[in-house]
Amino acid sequence: MEFTVKDSPNATELFLSGRMTFADHDKFRTLIATFDRPAGHGMVFDLSGVEFVDSSGLGMFIIARDTAQKKNLEFTIRGARDEVKRLFTIAKFNKMFNIVD
Amino acid sequence: MTGASPPNSLYGIDLGIPLDERRVVIADESAFNRKTLARFLQWAGIRRVEFAADADAVLGTLERFDADLLILDTTFGGHDGIPLCRRIRQDPRFRDMPIVMQSALNSDHLRTVCFQAGATDVISKPVNPGECIARVRYHLERRALVQELRSFRERIERDLRQARAMQLALVPEPAAVAALAERRGLAVDAVFRSSDEVGGDFWTIVELDDGRVGLFAADLSGHGIAAAINAFRLHTLLARVPEGALADPALLLHDLNGRLNEILPVGQFATAFYGVFDTAADQLLYAAAGTTSPILGNAAGLRAIDSAGPLLGPFAGAEYENRVEPFRPGDHLLVYSDGVTEARDAFDRMLGEAGLLDLMARALAAAPERPLHRLMADFDADHGQRLRDDLTAIWVARR
Structure with missing residues (x-):
């Protein structure tokens, strides 16, 4: 997994790409460190570059959601496609996450 | 000096x-x-x-x-x-x-x-x-x-060997499964492998009082020791579910979700399938928690059935739904963990659900009575025995 960060006054966009798997836990920790933002700030995961997420990857979204809730950030997942979108459907993530196309 | x-x-x-x-x-x-x-x-x-x-x-x-x-x-x-x-x-x-x-x-x-x-x-x-x-x-x-x-390595290896034996003892013995299947007019084959010495897959089969048969399969997130410890926890929880839950898949998953929600750290969860085979009513009643889609085979062919549902653990109060499929003599169901469909071959291509459907069709053509071992032999030929993830596959058929 790779990611880049794009900051604007009201929201931080994180563009993720590649595969999100068990091997990415350390990198994910640095990604979560970007959640150090004031309450009300938006955090957006843009997944349009992500081709595959395994169950450890799903766990990362849950950690991100939990972190955002604790810090009162608005967490959004955007642009999931193909297999990743399908995985979200199977796990019923649309009920637990703010997911947009 | x-x-x-x-x-x-x-x-x-x-x-x-x-x-x-x-x-x-x-x-x-x-x-x-x-x-x-x-x-x-x-x-x-x-x-x-x-x-x-x-x-x-x-x-x-x-x-x-x-x-x-x-x-x-x-x-x-x-x-x-x-x-x-x-x-x-x-x-x-x-x-x-x-x-x-x-x-x-x-x-x-x-x-x-x-x-x-x-x-x-x-x-x-x-x-x-x-x-x-x-x-x-x-x-x-x-x-x-x-x-x-x-000496550290030797100690860890000894501990892991012991843990592995314990984990293998957690899933039903083939002889017991065969006897249960025989009694209930079913045929059941299972494959259970860990990528490391221990892993996060778990499955079991139970006989209900009224003669129906319950099949439970779960995959704890991650692998290795942490996942295995969670698999043991889940096994313990399963033994304590309230009366009636084994006959009601959605209720069972709801109950497990509530208990796992209390004990699992954030980010850890389980995907699961629980199905009740009712030979008297010719049907399968099941509920799923975000797991791989089981493959149902009948006169119309093979198809993946809906396995959508919230993951077990992360979301308190999540709701699960019961689904019904006909399950007549000759019909069969393959339940498997993502270690099967997410396996990659020498060209880094993932097997996927479509690939598994193909493998299953080939295995059925070659060994219609007991296709699972044929399927796994083909799987091993393409993906090798060296696993990236824990792998479980259970095949249940009406005789």
């Missing part, structure tokens, strides 16, 4: 970790050299030193003394030090023991010959105390670290 308690220092420099328990053998024909080297070792904090004055005595001394290091003269036993070094090195008992050779002839050629014969290090004569001590200490410390690592 011959005080009652020799200092663990040289030139007033602290030499590092204590080596009092380390044993060194000095093989040198010269009594003067033996005495000098022994004094150096004493300064290095090494108290347990033995001597060998002739070649025939060396191997015996090394073994009797359980030596940690040997200092060997190249001219030991009449220009015999190098072949002797080779002989000691070839002996499995001393394969890892550092051998420090000392030589009066300080040529690169001779040093190369010494290393080639298995010497760990070569020091030149006349031996300087500082260099001798530093090198001996280096090799002893290194050996101590290697031994520590090895």
